[in-house]
Amino acid sequence: MQARPDTEAEEPAAAKRPLTGAEIVFECLLAEGVSTIFGYPGGANLPLYQHLPSYPQLHHVLVRHEQGGAHAADGYARSRRGAVGVVFATSGPGALNMVTGLATAYADSVPVVAITGQVAITAVGTDAFQESDVIGSTMSVTKHSYLVTRIEDIAPTIREAFHVARSGRPGPVLIDLPKDLQQATMEFEPATEPVRLRSFPEPPRPDGMKLRRIAQLISEARRPVMLIGRGVIISGAETEVMELAHRAHIPTGWTLLGTGAFPVRDPLALQMVGFMGAGFTNRAVCDADLLILIGMRCDDRVTTRLDSFAPRVEHIVHIDIDPAEIGKNVVPHVSLVADAKTALGALLPLVEPKREHEWLTTIDQWREEHPIRFVHRNGLLQPQEVLIEMYRRCQDEAIVLADVGLNQIWAALWFDYRKPGRFLNSGGTGTMGYAFPASMGAKLSNPDKTVFCISGEGGFVMNMQEMATMVEQNIDVNVLILNNASLGMVRQFQDEFYGGIRSAVDLSFTPDFVKLGEAFGMKAMTTDRAADVGPMLDEALAHHGPVLMNFDIDRDANVYPIVPLGKGMLDFVEAS
Structure with a gap:
């Protein structure tokens, strides 16, 4: 769903012709470069679906729930820079079913245009x-x-909606159409003039005086x-970030949503920061004298307890x-x-x-003292x-979508992301059930890429109806369920922070995922043995079509490091 490339020659003006409002919608979508629509029909948007067959250029994906449609549109846009996801729903419950999906896109700055049917204007x-x-x-x-x-x-509204969705900090826009x-x-x-809105202007040019001050602070900084964050990925500023880091020897960490914007194996790479970030990253932030924050919100998952964030810092940019x-x-x-990208291009x-300094040696010592590791327990998987075997087979060429919970953090920490846009997850709202439908959108947006969807059994069940969509459309996604028979992160919190009282987290009664996948027409496999993981992944990757893999993992496997609730950045607990 890319915008049309600029052309040097002016196109001839199109003649006026009589069209219905529904037809105008499709003409406008084509003008915006749309090629794929996720949707679900109902009484209030039937005129759209009446005319949809007249536009074979548009690939319509019939989802099985409107929330799945919104997440799929999110995955479509999030996985390819410049793309906009489009989703249709009917009025009332159809539109309301999309709200969680729109909230997910809004929190993570994903451009989505939702078009909902509405009852007649007179009603x-x-x-x-x-x-x-x-x-x-x-x-x-x-x-x-x-x-x-x-x-x-109708036409001006659609043009504005796409402009708003793409401009500045991207995000979702909704059009309610009676x-x-x-x-x-x-x-x-068709309109030919570009959209200009005073309320959504072009981003300002970087202030020269501030740029010089930032350069001075970098020159004077010792630590x-x-x-x-994700703003670097949206902007396409990863090259500029890398150049700045290496020019001034600045160690660089990232937020959950910024994962992939800086290569994990780079000598200046730290790791994820904050609540479930690496201990050595948190120590570096807390001992820094200059902290440069780029394209991030500084929410509580980054800062932990706010008064513990960067206590020795002299300057924050x-x-x-x-x-x-x-x-x-x-x-x-x-x-x-x-x-x-613009700001860093002007700053560089x-x-x-600067020459390499002792600060990097100190951080390397912390890296050795606080490695990210896990514990093998009684031969349990x-x-x-699973993630290490997955990485061995695709390196950094795959797109990985993670759901929410323990699986999300494992996927963030144990896959060596070296390119932006390779790790997608609901970081702002933490929406369980996001990854599976979003993976459909990611694959349709990137048909040449291998796509993995990592989920817990709890999150997968929330939107498992989209197996029907995935099979019907033959969307080639490899789904990995890390099955610990519980709501894992809630269980870990209860064990460690709520007196060890487990309440309403047991998911021992879950479906037989192999039978469930096969009932929907998916190839499905299961194992609880480490020796089977590699061959199972090989079989999945050789298959043309969606595959469901269930891995029965250690039920007591936890995420580490972790900062206890209410504690500060340096109070992290590590695996033992």
Whole structure:
């Protein structure tokens, strides 16, 4: 769903022609470069589906639940820079089923355009069948929501929606389109002028004085650390980050959503920071005299207890495209509201090369003292063993989607990501059930890439209905269920932070996932032996089509390191 490339020659103006509102929708989607739509029909969007067959250029994926459609659109956009995900739903419950998916995209800055059917304009506000206030329900989880009230507004609204979704800090936009407007007719002429909105302007140019100050701070720093988030990936600034790190010898860590923006094996790489980050990364942040934050929100998963974050720091620099994030949690000494790639491109010529310093030696000592490791227990299959075997087979060419819980952190820490956009997960809202439908979108957006979906049995069951979609569309995704027969992260929290009282976390009664997968038409396998993991993955990768693999892992396997709830960055607990 890429925007059309610019052309040097002007295209001839298209003649006006009579079209229905539904047809105008499809004409506008094609003009925006859309090729794939995820959707579910219902009474209030039937005019759209009436005209859909007339647009064979558009591949419609019939999902089995609207939340699955929203997550699939998210995965489609998140996995390919510049893409926008599109999802259709009907009014009332159909639209409301998408809210969690839109919230997930909103928290993680993913451009999605959702188009919902609505009851006829004359019936809005009458509590008509399947009517709901979709605008009110989505205001807090979208960049903008539109209720279209005239057929003349359909085309401008769609153009604005795509502009808003892509611009600045990306995010989801919803268009609520009454059924009678979909059926109405007007003379349609495609617009040619670019969209300009004062409320969504182009990002400002970096302030030259601030850039010089940042360069000075880098020059004077003795213990610098750089932390990067998803904003670096969205901007495409990973090359500039790498150049800055190596020019000034700045060790670099990342947030959960920033994973992949800096190669794990680079000599200046730290690791993930914060609540479940590496101990040596947390120590580096807490001892730094200069902290450079780029494209990140500084939420509680990064800072842990706020007063414990970077206590020895003398200067904090924060670069982000969203002014609302500057100073919201961590107050910087120097802030720059700008696109990360643009800002770093302007900063680099001002930064003098620095020689390697003792600070790196200190961090290497901490790295040896606090390695990320796991414990082998009684011959039981450990989740890390599965991930290590997976990495051996695809290196950094695969796209890995992780769900939420222990599996998410294992996937973040035990797969050596060296390229951006290779690790996708719900980092902001922590939405269980995200990864499986999102993996469908990721594969359709990147048909030449191997796609792995990693999930726990709890999260997988939340959207397992999309197995029908995956099989029907023959979407070639390798699904790995790390099955510990429990809500693993909740169980770990209860064991370690809530007196060891396990309550409502036992998932021993779960489906036979092999039979379940086969019932939907998927190739399915299971094992609890480490020796079987490699051959099972080989068999899955040789298969053309979706594969479901269940791994019965050690039920007491936990995530380490971890900072106990309410504690500070240096209070991390390690595997023992």
